[in-house]
Structures are given as C-alpha cells and as structure tokens.
Amino acid sequence: MNALRLAVADGMTIARRNALKIRRAPDLLGGVVMLPIVFVLLFTYVFGSMIDVPGMSYGEYLLPGIFVMTIVTSAQITGYTLTQDLQKGVFDRFRTLPMSPSAVLTGQTVSDVIMNVTSIVTMALVGLVAGWRIRSTPAEAALGFLMLLLFAYAFSWVTATVALALRTPEVFNNLATILSFPLVFLSNAFVDSTRLPGPLKAVAEWNPVSTLVQAARELFGNTSPALPVPAAWPLRHAVPVSLLWSLLLLVVFVPLATRLYNRAVSR
C-alpha cells in the first residue's frame, strides 16, 4: 500500500538529482537551452528567407517542426545520462539502497519532462520574437504543448531502452545521431511531405514525427487552407493519432526499458 507512495517519493528524489545535474553541467544545459535557440533562429532566418509556403510564412510553418526536432534530439540526453551512470557504478549504489527499483527510470524520465518544458518554453519565446504566432484558441494551444510534452515523455523511454541495450555512452551517441536525423528529416517537419517522391513520401507520411508535427500545426493554428491536404490516414487524424503514438510508445517501452535496466545492473 505504501509502495506507490515510496515509488513516487524516490522518483522525485532522483528527478531532483538529475535536474541539479543539468543545471550544473554546461554541456547538458547547452543542449537544453542553447541548441533550441540556435535551431529556431537558424532555421527561421536561413531557410525562412528561401522557402515559400503557400498562404503563410515559412517561419510559422516551421516552428512546430523545430519543437518536435528538439524533443527528439534532446531525448538523447536521457540515454546519455543513463549510460554514464551505468558505467560509473551510480546504479550499484542505488540498488543497495532500500529505494523503489522503478525510481531510477521514472526519476530520469520525469527530469526529462522538466528539461523539455524548459526547452519548449525557450523555443516558443524565441519563436514569438522571430515572428511565430499562435493562431488557435488558448485551450487548443495548451493541448498542443501538453501533447508535445506527452510525446517527449514517451520518447524518453524509447531512448532509455536503446541506451540500456547499448550500455556505453559513445556507442549510444553515435547510434542516436544516426537514427534521429532520418527520423526528423524524413518527415513533414521542414518540407511539405505531399511533394516528396513516391517511397520517401510514404515513409514521411507514416512517420510518427510527421503526425506529431501535423498535430502541433493544427493545435497552434499554423496551417493554411492554401496547403495541399495530406491524404495519408495518420495525417488526416493527426491529434488523436499523435496521442495514440505516445501511449503506444509508453506501453511498449516502459516495460522494455525496465527489463533492460534490471538486466543491465545485475551483472
């Protein structure tokens, strides 16, 4: 009966530790604050001046894409931190303490939410300065931010799983970079996916990143009637499908990461 309360309390203790770490580590903080600022400014001003989107500014079309790209890339911090802790024996200490075994992963992913809130707020503010506008109702916009955070939380569990399977920070970083680039660029985050050639179009339209970007555009009102309507099923129901994706990732990767964690630390 007390187990759940302990699990939550222990998870918070670990989350607090990770949050302190991010605040003190310049490399991690850079990933959370500096990188999003650079992304927003570079893409808005460099690409924004070159690419035309029918009926709206490219910058406005682009920002939901940048939000999602940042979520995908900063989720790598989860994996990187986990592999480092795994190597340094920090988990051994945790496992000899009478704490809830689930707290390490819940704490890690909860601190990632704090990190994601920070970077999304940063991006939204810089975006507003650079000309991005929310054109929907406040309720829709709030749902948009919540949806991004939910996906970010679910995606942390994906990177946690990959990290615990690979176990070394260097290998994890390389693989995460190799995988995250196609995931983000083979989507509608930067370009209109309906104009991509055949096979690429199919991949981009069914890519969960596209669904999330489309959902964010709809919820923030960053769409234009002049844009072609995507035919793919997930893009036509972007908001519910995005939520489904997040839930699906959680259902699959929470137990998977937990199992890998238990295996990784009991060697």
Add this chain to the structure above:
Amino acid sequence: MPDAITAEGLVKKYGDVAALDGMELTVPEGTVFGLLGPNGAGKTTTVRILTTLLRPDAGHATVAGFDVVRDAGRLRAHIGVSGQYAAVDDHLTGAENLEMVGRLYHLGAGRSRRRARELLERFDLAEAADRPVQGYSGGMRRRLDLAGALVAAPPVLFLDEPTTGLDPRARIGLWDVIAELVAEGTTVLLTTQYLEEADRLADRIAVVDHGRVIALGTADELKDRVGGERVELSLADAASLEGAARTLAPLAAGDVRIDAAALRVTIPVADGVTALTRALGRLATERITVRDAGLRRPTLDDVFLSLTGHQADDKTEETVR
C-alpha cells in the same frame, strides 16, 4: 554472538568461468572480516551477492538475518556499501550527494539534511560541503562515498577495496575512519589486495582464490603459515651460493631457499633484525661478498605463493632495508 553475515556454498558462473566456486564465510556481529585476494579472485562478486546486486547460481547467504535473495528488499535497509569506484555524482555538492542518499533511505528531508552535515563534519569534508564533487581529490571522493554508506548508520558495512588507488596519506586517513566505526560496533566486510590493510583492520582474514576460500585465520596465523619474516641476501657470484646457504643454515627457522638465477639466498627467521645482523657477520667472516641484504615481511605474494603455489597477479612488495 550471532552472525551478521553467513554464506554457504555460493556459486556464480559467467558462461564456463566460475567467478565463485563454493564460497563460504561467517562473520560474527561487531567484527571485521577481510577478504584478501588478487583481482579476479571473486572478492567483488561475493560482495555483490551479499549486497543483493547479484543473485547466486547456487548456495545461500544471509546478512543481518535476512536472506540475500528472498528478503533482498528488507535487507537493504540494514547495510551500507562503499565500492572501489566512489559512486558519487560529480555535478552535485558533497552535501547534496549525502542528502539524496538519506532521502533514498527514507529518512525524511530534515533528518537527511542534518545527517549529511554531521557526516561531512566527521569525514573532514565540512569545508567542501557545498562545492560540486567535481573538484574533490581522490581521497575526498572516497571519504564521501564511505560517508554515503553510513547515512542510515547501518549495522553491517561492506567496503569493496576502499583504499585501492589512494595515495598513502589518504589511505591511512581512511583506515583511521574505518577503525573508529569498528570501535562503535559496526560489522564490516572488507575486501582488499593488501595484506597490510587486512592486517591493520581485520579480526579475521579469508584468502580467496578462484572463487573460494583457501585459507582462513587471523593476520598472525596467516603470516605464520607463510613463514613470518625472512632475510634475503643477493650475492655477487653464483659460486658462493652453496657456501652461503651452508653458513646461514644455523640461523634459519626453516628451509633455506636458493634462487640461482637471481643469485639470491632466502632464510626464514624468527628474530628479524638480529638474524640479519648475524647473517651479515657470518658471511663477512667467510669472505662472501653480499651485494644487497634485506629483511622481508610476508606480502600477499608470499601468502599466495605458499598457499597456492602460484604467484598472485598483483605485486605488493614491501621490503625493509
């Protein structure tokens, strides 16, 4: 006196390699038990099983009365562990590190904070308490890690090579701290590669090799098995080896050994310095030239050599010249 730690027939295999092969040990409450052996002997695996990090393939063990497999959860509230890789967070301050451990022992926020300050004071880290651990020296880190193991004042403490990699001064400082804890009644299981460390801290020592205990006793008992002190003499030429051995035989407390390749004669002796002086006197009388002479105490290598017939992997020689 009840036993704080018991282990019977512990086996742990990694593929075909047996890290533990019938490990047995008993540690009465309030005593210090030393596990002595080279890298790969099974010391760390034993500690990992006793601290619930690993499940044994066979055998069973209890700590503070709890079974390490069945009661792992409850057992953890009664132990403290400090490993050889100081598991502290670089970006957190010393105080934050200890507070976090206190919270994970469920001491509550207030008590965790007070306990952290108390331990930092005791381990001479009060000044560095609010600095990130990043700037700590190796000795400070190890003290902080040890403090972390003591946050909940556990009755049983596991120290896995607590001083490996520390400079001599930091090592002696840590020994004093451990000795204090023992005086307060904590049961300690300590692993080490250094006989001197086991000698100084442990009531009883188990020598471990290939995953099992090959000898058990007090430090003195073990040293006696190795033959106590020996006089070691290096000669100038091979021709005088036999003569030297004959001359020195009356001083020996055991068999005189000749190492022809090293031009060395080794004599087990009972009364160290006196025997060394006499040996040099006798050789001078016989006009045998001595290039180097020394009094050797038994080292881990010697214990190993005499117990197993093979050399330990780690060289920890100590020679008094």
